[in-house]
Structures are given as structure tokens and as C-alpha cells.
Amino acid sequence: MTALQEINGTSRTITAETAWRYDTRQTPTCSPLPDNTLGLSRWTLPAACAERVVNRSEAPHHTIAISLKSTELTFCHGGRVICDGRVTPGVTQITRPGQEVSAIFRAPCDVLHLYAPQALLRECYAHITGRPSVGDVMLGNADIVPDVAVARLAQVLVWAHAEGSTVSDLFTDSIGLAIVTRLLSHETHTARSQQRTATILPRWRLKRAMEFIDAHLSEPIRLHDIAQSVGLTRMHFAAQFRAVTGTSPHDFLVQRRIETAQVLLATTTQGVLDIALATGFRSQTHFTTVFKQRIGETPSRYRAQVGAAACSIHRFD
Structure with a gap:
């Protein structure tokens, strides 16, 4: 197994699991994250292993497992055999808090685990249904099921983190929320709510969001930070922002950073790294x-x- 590590020291990353389905945020040495933050880790075996792995975690989060490559295994959930054979890339399995699970991997495997806390599920539920949840939000389907959209989102997330420093917290939040929202929408049967037209973001909120982005351009910015600055949840802000701008908050942030960099390159002597x-x-x-x-x-x-163009203009003045 790969040793537990954090990539490039960023606050949000996919950690390598030293124990199956172990959310490393439980480790005392890890910096605490907000209660609505999605946990990410990866279980990788380079070869088959005859030893059964068991998880009896009492952590209050749901565990979402997404297979990144084909493997063969026996998987048990709450004492019931869910799968005994081959699984393909992209299959997904959800385990509720407090459920005991075990597995025997008879072939190499690579699995992405997402740990969804209750606060995050409630936020997604409110966005999907348009109303707050009454009590805890529970994902109930423990079966292993294929989902092409979730598989692609997981691959994008893994690819982005493989790039190391190129991934941002905002990007991680956006992709993670998309995965959780899709799975939750299946459970709550709210396809109509999911397809509803997003409310247009009021002009004052759009202005405030853009001002917040410009004021914190040099800092890591999460989707939660921008949404909080305008008094909306992440889900509602992302949908309304896209409706009025035609782009995602993440893409807009990257574009503003590039535009600012262009100005600095053209008008200052600062080094490229600076x-x-x-x-x-x-x-x-x-x-x-x-x-x-x-x-x-x-x-x-x-x-x-830009410098050559400026010189040409001066010559003809």
C-alpha cells in the first residue's frame, strides 16, 4: 500500500488510504475542516489479497465508493453479500453511517471513496427539492450500480488531483457536490426539481460575488466562500451564477486570474513567478x-x- 500522504501540502486532496474506507480527517493531526466538507481518499491494491478487509466505522458520514478500474471481489454489507464476482469501472456503492462492510479483493483494484457528512447531504437535498429536510438525509441503496455520469466525474476529480498543485478547492467542491447531488437525486426521485430553471442571480449579488473574487484573487477560494459572501448556499449560488453568466464560478475565477495576470505582465516588471x-x-x-x-x-x-507592440506605437508617434 502507498503510505498516507497529502499532495503538495494543499488543504484539500485525495489521500492514499492505509486502512480500507478510512477517512483520514479522523486523524488528530489533520486540520479540521467545515462540517459540510466532502472527504476524499483512495484505496489501491497492486495485486490480489486473500485477506478480508473490514470497516466498522461509527463515523457519522455516508461513504460513497466509486470503482476506477475493473476488479474481482466479494463484498458484504450489513451481513449480506452484495457482490461476488467482477465489477467494472464506474460502478458505485453507498454505505450509510454505522453499517459494517467487508471485502476480499481477488484482483488489483483502485477505488475512490467520498465521505459525505450530514450537513452536506442536507444542503444538496434542499437544492434538489427546494425545501429543507425534515430529519437526517439518508442514502438508502447499498447495491453496486453503474452510473456513467458519476464515473466520469470521479475520473475528472482523480485526474485533476494527479496534477498536484493544479487543482483548487473550488474545483474539488464543485465536482464533489455534482457527484453527491446526482446520487441523492436518484434517491429522492426529484428529476423535475433537478431540471427546473435556475433563478437568475440578482445584480447586487453578482456584483458582490465578483468583488469578493477580485479581493481574494491571490488566495485559495472555495465555492462555499463565494456563496457565503452573497448569502446563498453553494448549490443555489452555482446554479444562479451559471444562469446569469453562462459559466461556472470556477471557470470565471480562472478567467479573472488570467485577465489580472495579463495586466500585470503588460504594465509591471514583476517576475512571472511573482x-x-x-x-x-x-x-x-x-x-x-x-x-x-x-x-x-x-x-x-x-x-x-505586448512590449514590442508598445515600441512600434512609440516609433510612429
């Missing part, structure tokens, strides 16, 4: 990659082109 950090990128490499994707040139070449 500009990268000032606009919220975690490394010069990440900044260069995203800048070239958006602008078509590296930051250094863009600065040179």
Missing part, C-alpha cells in the same frame, strides 16, 4: 499551462509581444 502567486496560482508551471491554454502564448512570450 505574478503567478499574486493571481492565485500555486506554481509557475501551473500558471504557464493555464495561461497558454487561455491566451495561446506563454506569459513570457505574451509580455514580449
